[in-house]
């Protein structure tokens with residue numbers, strides 16, 4: 001057989017270039033669209049739209065690359081392509097793209113999936129090419145070089161597999177890195193697709209004398225340019241859509257991330273707000289708001305059971321009002337940090353004493369409340385009360401100190417003590433005060449007789465707040481005389497409250513109230529000023545003398561007390577030695593360092609400090625040495641027993657000796673009888689005060705009393 005001569009074949013470089021551009025661009029868009037279809041598949045929104053649109057675009061791109069390449073095929077005779085096979089080749093290209101994108105949308109790709117996927121893609125690509133070639137109606141037909149055909153099929157397979165691997169790789173990368181990988185990947189892919197085409201073209205051999213019967217078919221430079229432009233436009237459009245979608249998705253993702261963050265922050269803020277609203281920050285216990293909410297719920301529950309109406313409630317609600325005894329001096333003397341520590345430890349002990357089902361809350365300061373819901377709530381409350389007292393009886397160790405505390409507890413029960421539960425806490429509070437009055441360290445159950453007390457106290461407290469500005473307070477003066485000669489030594493200023501409806505109220509009633517409700521400071525300041533003003537008036541109109549005022553322990557805790565005293569003395573031009581400050585023995589002994597400073601400053605000014613009600617507390621006589629006081633007032637109880645009680649005499653004798661040894665004057669208060677007076681004089685008492693000498697009187701009555709005293713002395717001397 002004679003060797004056949006073939007026509008020489010070549011490719012127009014312009015067409016080759018154009019086909020390469022399309023191949024690269026199509027590959028780039030393929031990889032991009034794979035990502036799009038993938039994320040649309042993960043979030044199945046318009047997935048099929050991306051898949052279908054993507055397949056059409058890509059298919060057209062791949063087909064255009066082939067078609068442009070074929071249009072640039074030069075065999076030295078005019079060529080034309082039939083429309084039907086050309087259309088079929090386009091369909092094959094779209095199929096290849098559909099397979100590629102279908103695989104790209106999968107979650108995972110197994111080895112077999114990869115093999116099958118890339119195989120079928122390669123088949124579709126080959127179909128694109130060879131169907132496209134079939135559009136050339138040549139006579140005689142093409143003589144195929146088999147190795148090149150095989151090579152082209154293998155390259156198609158390789159290109160398919162590469163595109164799948166690359167898109168898997170790109171799945172995990174985002175941002176700039178993705179573009180960095182996607183670009184070279186597209187170059188590689190484009191090169192393989194073009195490689196497949198041109199190796200397949202290399203398989204074509206046209207015997208000499210071949211004629212093209214489809215020369216009137218699709219051909220020409222204009223068609224190539226059109227296909228090139230249109231394909232680039234379609235691919236560009238797809239790319240733009242894809243990028244827009246990616247950006248929108250990124251924005252959406254960012255938006256949902258920040259929404260999530262905002263939600264989280266909101267949640268945290270809500271938790272914090274809730275905690276602030278319902279939790280006591282110091283102890284972490286429920287606060288007053290949460291307590292009253294729980295009480296309301298408990299009352300409503302019991303009411304539903306018919307408890308309040310029938311009085312036969314299966315359940316009852318007991319409230320334990322716990323108030324620490326002697327906490328304030330600790331707080332004021334050792335500082336708030338120590339005080340806070342003590343409160344935290346107290347809270348822990350209380351937590352240990354209550355049951356899980358009980359509510360334990362802190363109202364503020366040193367006040368705690370426990371709620372018990374039970375059939376036998378009252379007895380359970382009393383038992384719990386004792387447990388709490390026991391729990392607090394052990395000293396609390398804080399900052400190397402052993403702090404001893406006790407507490408007073410009031411118990412009130414719903415519906416027994418309060419029919420609608422609204423005054424339950426006030427009832428428990430009243431019971432707690434009753435416990436305090438008995439000396440503290442005990443648990444008292446509410447009794448209706450305590451109720452009047454509470455209401456009265458609250459009304460009084462309101463009225464007391466305005467007493468100073470309404471001018472309802474006044475000072476009465478009780479003379480103190482020298483025991484030896486009966487001469488006036490000075491006066492003690494004693495507060496009186498001229499209540500508009502109730503008349504004169506004793507300081508024994510309203511001073512503790514003023515201390516409890518924090519009004520004592522302003523009242524005390526008024527006393528200081530008024531006593532100095534009175535001293536100044538007497539200086540001018542009657543005679544220079546001394547006036548003693550009583551200072552409350554609360555006043556001692558105010559560091560500006562010395563300054564207030566100094567200002568009052570200066571304002572009224574009174575000598576410090578004319579003023580005496582009486583401080584009860586208990587207050588004096590409770591005094592720790594900071595208050596000692598206050599006392600030292602007052603003493604340093606030249607004001608006389610006097611220990612009031614001495615003998616009523618538990619202070620040791622040895623302590624007297626450390627106090628800058630110059631006067632000691634023996635408690636009335638000693639004087640009362642004096643005339644017929646040898647023990648009282650012995651005690652008083654010892655006290656006087658000690659006081660004198662410490663260079664202190666001794667004042668006996670509450671001297672009512674001649675018998676008492678004579679014993680006191682015999683024992684060496686310096687100053688006497690009591691009804692026997694005079695009752696406390698208004699300032700205006702003093703000059704007259706002085707005149708009477710003078711007249712009496714003159715008569716006695718005669």
Ligand code: C2E
Pocket residue numbers: 478493494495506507508511524527549550551552582612613669670671672689690691692696
């Ligand atoms: P205190 O300082 O020990 O005052 C003496 C109290 O004994 C006064 O009672 C006085 O009226 C009363 N008293 C005097 N002589 C006799 C007597 O012979 N027999 C009897 N049975 N009582 C006598 P008052 O005025 O009711 O004062 C009671 C307490 O109130 C005072 O005790 C003092 O601790 C406090 N107080 C009075 N004024 C003030 C004040 O301005 N500020 C402060 N913080 N407390 C004051």
Ligand code: MG
Pocket residue numbers: 492550582612
């Ligand atoms: Mg006094």
Ligand code: MG
Pocket residue numbers: 612613633635669
């Ligand atoms: Mg006294």
